[in-house]
Amino acid sequence: DQQVKQNSPSLSVQEGRISILNCDYTNSMFDYFLWYKKYPAEGPTFLISISSIKDKNEDGRFTVFLNKSAKHLSLHIVPSQPGDSAVYFCAASGGSGGSNYKLTFGKGTLLTVNP
């Protein structure tokens, strides 16, 4: 039962253009969502997060949008740079009650930004 889904295994964009990575979730109890970036043989690096009480959060070139009714979130990167090429993971927490903040991850999307 995959509660967090990233349906695009890969995405290729041109440098300077917008990258849009998508994520869907099924558990309506999730209340906090995060995006991580990961290079091979390294740990995931936190990028940006959003609480379920918001529908948008922006940090520099990165913006995350949350559509609770559709159980969908997206990460926009503008402008895309070659150094953004990595695997991007969507993650969600909540739904277990108490202070358990375990993360449920999607399978990841490989972003390639071409010069």
Added chain:
Amino acid sequence: DSGVTQTPKHLITATGQRVTLRCSPRSGDLSVYWYQQSLDQGLQFLIQYYNGEERAKGNILERFSAQQFPDLHSELNLSSLELGDSALYFCASSRSTDTQYFGPGTRLTVL
């Protein structure tokens, strides 16, 4: 650099053996989480400790155990190793918020 350290970086061992993975959280973080990343399963939550106490369990095998010590570092013990235990093991830490910061991981290879 996330501030979370993990040792060793690589571990090669044989089936049936036991290994210990170590994690030091960011300064001030009370929660430690362990995750396993395998090729077919992606990143899976194993277990969480908060200030020395087990707080939540995920898809952790009975052959695996963990603990968090008074200085807040944590160890993940894997015993009776099988070929399928070969994976990347990540530790993450957090304060009371939901944002977790990950260490560089330990790559375990079971031959």
